[in-house]
Structures are given as C-alpha cells and as structure tokens.
C-alpha cells in the first residue's frame with residue numbers, strides 16, 4: 001500500500017511557519033508523504049493557524065471533502081483540534097487510525113439578480129445586509145410561505161458549526177453540531193408600531209429553505225457575507241439560503257465532548 005498523502009496549509013505568522021516546518025519533517029519521518037498541492041488523492045489536509053486559516057483554506061479550495069485537521073497557532077481555534085506541543089501524539093494517533101471524522105454541514109446561498117444567479121457556500125454563516133447607514137426591509141419566507149417583513153441591519157443564518165461565531169455575538173444559541181439545522185438570527189431588528197419582526201432566533205430543519213426578498217426598490221442593493229467574505233449585489237430579486245449537501249469533514253482525536261470544548265473556549 002502506498003503511503004498516505006498529506007497537504008499542509010499554513011497561515012503566514014512566524015509561529016505557523018515554524019510549526020509547519022516541524023510538522024513536515026515529523027510527518028515524513030513517520031512515513032507519510034507531504035505534497036504541495038491538494039488533489040483527489042490527498043488523504044489529509046492539515047491547517048496550521050486559527051479558525052480563520054481553516055475558513056481561508058476551505059474557500060480557496062472550493063470546500064474539499066477530504067478530512068481536515070487543524071493545528072492551533074491562532075487566537076481562538078474553535079475548529080483547531082491539535083495544540084502545537086501535541087504534534088507527536090497527533091501523528092502517532094493518525095497513523096494508528098485512532099480518530100473519528102466529524103462531518104459539519106455547510107450552508108449555501110443562491111442570489112438571483114437582474115444580471116444573473118450567483119452561489120456561495122459557508123461553513124459558519126451567511127449574513128444578508130443592506131446599506132451600512134440605513135435599515136433594510138426584507139420579506140422573509142420559509143419554503144415559500146411568508147413569515148415576516150424584517151426591518152433592521154439584516155439577518156444572520158448560521159450552521160451549527162458557525163453557532164459559536166457571529167451568531168453567538170448576535171445573541172444566538174450555541175448548537176451541538178450533531179443537530180442539522182439552520183439558525184436565523186436578526187441583526188438589530190426594529191420593533192415599534194411602525195415595524196414588527198421576530199426579536200429572537202428561529203430554527204429551520206435541514207431541508208427547509210429560507211427566502212429573502214427585497215421589499216422595495218431601495219432594498220435591492222444587498223450585501224451577502226459568507227464566513228466573513230463579502231459580495232455586493234445590485235438589483236437583487238431573491239436570496240435563497242439552506243443547508244448544503246457539501247460537508248466539511250474534521251478529524252477528531254479525543255472524545256472530549258462538544259460542551260467541554262465550548263466551556264474551554266467561552267467560559
């Protein structure tokens with residue numbers, strides 16, 4: 001049997017570069033092959049950095065379904081499983097097959113405009129916003145049945161993976177990644193006798209689709225933000241958001257449960 005092929009993506013900090021070099025030599029010594037590019041034969045992707053590095057790698061490589069493990073040299077590192085001082089344990093356990101794959105759902109957005117249709121994928125969230133200085137008015141429906149007219153800064157639609165990111169700062173709930181759902185959280189919703197919309201998050205089961213329609217001509221200039229990346233659109237007709245079939249497969253070594261990790265990073 002041929003040795004397994006590994007691809008390393010590191011961010012550009014000094015610390016990450018040092019860890020990447022160390023990792024590379026240890027992986028090769030253990031019999032793995034380290035390649036400069038990601039292709040169909042790659043069996044493991046190692047991301048050296050923070051959560052942002054993992055998100056960057058995913059977006060640069062069109063969301064590969066190859067198993068991914070993160071070595072945390074970043075700030076928070078919620079996705080990043082391995083501490084730099086535990087590289088030897090990681091390589092040993094990987095070669096022994098002592099790991100599990102945790103599949104994370106991603107979200108998609110299909111943006112239909114007068115000028116064409118555009119699609120985005122996100123691991124954390126897709127947010128829809130209007131002009132930075134004005135509230136935006138959006139008609140929101142679920143599976144084509146009308147729910148509300150939203151007025152405010154926008155909405156954030158988070159996957160379980162993204163529930164601890166922007167969603168959490170907006171007052172959304174932290175979701176166990178075993179649940180396949182989307183959480184729709186209002187961003188600064190207006191509520192008065194003139195405007196009325198939900199003030200809490202709402203949850204959608206995995207096959208449901210959220211549809212966002214600009215209410216007025218002035219609401220047709222919209223910004224779609226996917227994992228912190230931004231696309232601006234004019235003349236929007238509709239934006240449909242749902243869970244995608246494309247999964248991100250993270251390699252997990254310890255059985256430390258989800259809430260232990262949440263406590264460790266947030267409390």
Ligand code: NAP
Nearest residue numbers: 050051052074075076077078124161164165166169227228
């Ligand atoms: P960034 O500006 O470095 O991200 C902000 C922080 O969010 C970083 O500490 C990052 O971790 C952390 N983070 C990323 N994904 C997370 C997750 N699923 N759970 C918990 N924390 C997470 O930019 P970035 O690293 O490219 O991350 C993009 C993400 O930032 C977006 O997808 C969004 O979730 C989040 N964000 C949050 C706010 C907010 O809370 N007000 C605003 C905009 C964006 P690392 O330090 O390990 O990179």
Ligand code: MN
Nearest residue numbers: 050051052053
């Ligand atoms: Mn970051």
